[in-house]
Each structure stands twice: as C-alpha cells, then as structure tokens.
Amino acid sequence: MAAGAGPRARAEPFYNPAMALDRDLGVALVRALEPPPETGWETHAATGVRGLRLLAESGAFRSFVFTEANARSFEVLRANLAGEPRATARLADALEVEPEAPFSYVDVDPYGSPLRFLPGALGATAPGGVLAVTATDMMVLAGAQPSACRRRYGANPVRGRLGPEGALRILLRTIDREARAVGRTVEPLLAYVGSHHVRAYVRLPVASGAPSPVDVIDPGRWDGPPLPGLAPLGPFWLGPIVAPALARRLAVPESAAEPVRLARFLDALRDDARVPRPFYFEANVLARALGLPRPPAIERVLVALTDAGFAAGRTHVRPEGIRTDAPRPAVEEAARRAAGR
Numbered sequence: 001m002a003a004g005a006g007p008r009a010r011a012e013p014f015y016n017p018a019m020a021l022d023r024d025l026g027v028a029l030v031r032a033l034e035p036p037p038e039t040g041w042e043t044h045a046a047t048g049v050r051g052l053r054l055l056a057e058s059g060a061f062r063s064f065v066f067t068e069a070n071a072r073s074f075e076v077l078r079a080n081l082a083g084e085p086r087a088t089a090r091l092a093d094a095l096e097v098e099p100e101a102p103f104s105y106v107d108v109d110p111y112g113s114p115l116r117f118l119p120g121a122l123g124a125t126a127p128g129g130v131l132a133v134t135a136t137d138m139m140v141l142a143g144a145q146p147s148a149c150r151r152r153y154g155a156n157p158v159r160g161r162l163g164p165e166g167a168l169r170i171l172l173r174t175i176d177r178e179a180r181a182v183g184r185t186v187e188p189l190l191a192y193v194g195s196h197h198v199r200a201y202v203r204l205p206v207a208s209g210a211p212s213p214v215d216v217i218d219p220g221r222w223d224g225p226p227l228p229g230l231a232p233l234g235p236f237w238l239g240p241i242v243a244p245a246l247a248r249r250l251a252v253p254e255s256a257a258e259p260v261r262l263a264r265f266l267d268a269l270r271d272d273a274r275v276p277r278p279f280y281f282e283a284n285v286l287a288r289a290l291g292l293p294r295p296p297a298i299e300r301v302l303v304a305l306t307d308a309g310f311a312a313g314r315t316h317v318r319p320e321g322i323r324t325d326a327p328r329p330a331v332e333e334a335a336r337r338a339a340g341r
Helices: 005-014 017-032 049-057 071-081 115-124 146-153 160-181 244-249 259-274 283-290 298-307 328-338
Strands: 039-042 063-068 087-091 103-108 125-135 187-193 198-204 214-217 233-237 321-324
Touching (some): 017 049, 017 244, 017 259, 039 049, 049 063, 049 071, 049 087, 063 071, 071 087, 125 160, 146 160, 160 198, 160 214, 160 233, 187 244, 244 259, 283 328
Parallel strands (some): 039 063, 063 087
Antiparallel strands (some): 125 198, 187 198
C-alpha cells in the first residue's frame, strides 16, 4: 500500500460524505499541478481527512503540517496521522504561522469567513505557491445579508440565483486585494461553488504590476445575464475562474470516492475554462422573460449560439446554466430560435 494508506484508512470513520466530491477534486487538482507542491500546511485540519487524502493519493508532498486549535479534534488528528512519516500534527491557532513556512501549498478552510486568516496564509505561501481558501458564510457572500457583506468584504453582493457565483467572485476579489497589499499577484487555478461554500485555489507569484480583472457591475449597463437592482454590484473578480491549461490536465483519480459525479463536474469546469465570462443564463429564466411557452432545450441554445459565432458552454455552478460571451440580445435570439419562435 502507498505511504499514508494506513492513516487514511483510520480517518475513514470521520469522513463527511457530503464533502466527498470536494476532497476528490482536491486530489485531482494537486495531481494536475505543475510543478507539484512539495510542502503543505492545512491550517484548519480538524481530523485531517483532506490532507491525509492528499498525502496518500496525490503523489506530491514530502512533508505536510496539520494544525488544529480544538483540543478534542486534535487528539483524533494526531491518532489519524500516526504512522505517516511526512505528516506533523500541532495543536495550534491558524493565525500563528508555522516555523516550516514558506510552504508550496497552504489550505485555509475555516468555519465561516476566511478573512482573518488570509494575511498569515499569504505570508506562509512561497512565491509561486498555491493557496486554497474556503468560505462558508454564504448568507453574507451570496446576498441574503447585503449589509454584512458590504461591511465584511467591502462588496455589494448579488441576490437570487446568481448569488453563489457572485459569492465566489467576491471571495476571489478579496484574496486578490489582500495579496496585492503584500506584493503578490493572484492567478486563479480553479475556483468553484460547492453545496454550501465557495472554494478557490490560486497561485501566488510575485506581483507583476498588471491590473487585476476586478470591477463593479452596473446592472443597467450590463449586457450579460440580468442582475437584480439598480445599484452597482461588487466589486467582483471578473476574470477567469478556471485556468484552461489546468482544466485540460484534470482527471478523475482512481481513488475517487465519487468518480462519476467528479467526471461530470470536471467536464463542466472545462466549459467554464473555455468560456471565461462572468455569470450565466438559464433556459427557464429566458423563457419566462421572453414569454416562451416552455424553456428551450439547452443543447439547442448552445448550438444556436455557436452557429452565430459565440463561445458557449455549460457551467459547474448550475446544471441548467449557459455560459457564453454573447451579449444578452444574442442569447435571447438564440433562445427564441431554439424554441422555434
């Protein structure tokens, strides 16, 4: 068995099945990184499930530090890491940068907002290293608590069905803002919307001086998918959320807990990489806005858009979503054509 297989087996009872896809995707991403990371730090390790899988299945890492502030969880973590020579467990606050820093891979996955942990994580990530950040405060980021989002993140969020992608783009803008404050640049490798969270993997080279693709969106002037309200929204990261070269290398690991589901997710991520346009249209929303008797078939809308010379594809954010660089009038015309109107 591979090094780490024993500790991973002991960790199995502590797996949260709902997060299996998230962990599968983490393994797939690390396996696709060029160059592969050699040193890692999981700042909020809990029982160590995510990091143990990376050690056992990614083929990367010569050493990995796991920190956990909760004493009870730490005891489980320490037991799970026993027998894995590359792993070090410490009872420590994630705000305290570990002495092995800088690391080529740092993972920040707290409960709620990651904001207060970003400065330390950025300082602990080596130039050109990868930082993974999770935010679970979706009520704030996705528009249900707009005043809290403005206060906490300095951004006006998107309400409604597009709120989760808005949350992801606010998170990326926040990481970019904090990185630039310490002379770093953000290059998103893979950022996605999960079931109750948003997560971003970004590379952190030294700042290049080029401006970031960050801006606000004026709903009245925006020609993409309709956004609610009249006030400017954001600022958001408006650039790509999936790096095309990485997307081509992503593959389902043989150890994946949910290989079929992950394969579908990777296909959708490749579409997101191919069409790096913020937000997406939905067939049912288009049908309602255009007075169509029923939503047009998504595949027919995609064909109509590509026949008209636009890039178009699906998105991981919502199965019925259509991501395209076409302006809204062209999308509406494609929807009418697909519906036979």
